[in-house]
Amino acid sequence: MLFFYPNFLKLIYPILILIGSLLLCGCTGSKKYFKAAEALEKKGLVNEAAEYYLESLQRKPTSVDARVKLQSVGQKHVSNMSSDFFRNFNTQQTESSLESFEKLKDFTSKSAALNVVLDYPKSYEDDYQKSVESYCSKNYNQAYNMVNQKKYNEALTYITNIKKYNPNYKTTQQLETISNCEPLYQTAVSSLENKNYASALVSLSKIKARTENYKDFKELYELSSAEQTKEFILIQPKNSVDNSEKEIEEYLFNNFTQTATQKLSNIKLINNTPFEETNGSADLLSNNTNVDLIQAIRKATGADYFYTYDVSNKKELNTGPTKSSYTSYLEVKIRKNDTLVITEYQPVNYNLVKGSRTYSYDYRYKIINAFSNQIVSSQTQNMMSQDAMEYNEFSKSFNGNINNLFPYNPQQTAPSAQYNPRNWRSMFQAKNTLKSFDDLKGETNGKAINFFTSSVTNNIK
Secondary structure, three states: OOOHHHHHHHHHHHHHHHHHHHHHHOOOOHHHHHHHHHHHHHOOOHHHHHHHHHHHHHHOOOOHHHHHHHHHHHHHHHHHHHHHHHHHHHOOOHHHHHHHHHHHHHHHHHHHHOOOOOOOOOHHHHHHHHHHHHHHHHHHHHHHHHHHOOOHHHHHHHHHHHHHHOOOOOOHHHHHHHHHHHHHHHHHHHHHHOOOHHHHHHHHHHHHOOOOOOOOHHHHHHHHHHHHOEEEEEEOOOOOOOHHHHHHHHHHHHHHHHHHHHHOOOEEEEOOOHHHHOOOHHHHHHOHHHHHHHHHHHHHHOOOEEEEEEEEEEEEEEEEEEEEEEEEEEEEEEEOOOOOEEEEEEEEEEEEEEEEEEEEEEEEEEEEEOOOOOEEEEEEEEEEEEEEEEEEEEOOOOOOOHHHEEOOOOOOOOHHHOOOOHHHHHOOOOOOOOOOHHHHHHHHHHHHHHHHHHHHHHHOO
């Protein structure tokens, strides 16, 4: 080794010098690579020189010198790689033969793309296919044995090797499915035996991402999903005295039912049960003295939770419209004679009109665990929708140009106090009507429905 080491350094030293010089100079041009290739060729490093001649021609496909050199030196490089393949193939070094032929194909393909045709024995194509067959067969047998031994991770390593050359080789796809799914399947079965349905569903979902036809996956997935699904009863309030609030509660009940049926996942609403419209049911469910009654309802319906709600403190507020009187000034130019034009600012009275309309009510809910009779979540939220208007209107009809109208008298107002009147002028075309209470009521109810959905999704788990 002591004698070999200096010789090895002597061999690679020219290559290191050339690579280093390219990096230091930031060489990106064809000419630099061509010169480096010439230096390598003089050192007898044909294979390395050919790669640099290829790089030079790729950077400048019109270079005649690079093309000529690639044709001659590149052919020597191809012959060397052909010899490597021949030797590896005939000594049954399968992986090495595949690697050497792939390098050969890569180099000749890149050269051909530049219209430089380099030759190698075409019989090697058949020999390469034999190497591929031998390689796939060897890895397939290993993968098959690993699957039989339930060593699925090891099997996947061999399967990856096969897929590099022939993904459809024999039953490779089936072996891959087993190797990926069987560990997950066994984990899911074990979780189901321990009634850990959440864990089982995680494993089964990973299987589902690959295939839905693995063993009895569908049945196990449906079972796990069903066990994960929580069921609740929506209790419709019946104690409200105010008829308008009763109307809201009934509207919300119908829409809550529809929303829960159509949009909630892993949460099921139990409807068409007599318990959802029992007078005083919300108070009964919250009373710890009625544990037996609550458990009886739970057993009769299968409910995991009860959802109770009511509406109170409904308000409709109409503010305004209020009018505040102001004076604006219209710029008027008056011609006195052929040479004199006087600018005057004539007062124009207008009103600033403001108004608002508000619809609101308090929405209170409770979510109760049917097994423990404990309140899981309870909240009162004010549901409100509001509309406002603020606009200018003239006290009398106005026929002038509004762009000549100012909210101040420019002749009497200091320049520092003047401002761009564009926004003020736009208020003469601003919205001057309010949404109806029916519209505001619809918006408020929509907010309550969204609040119901979030309260169920966040607390029923």
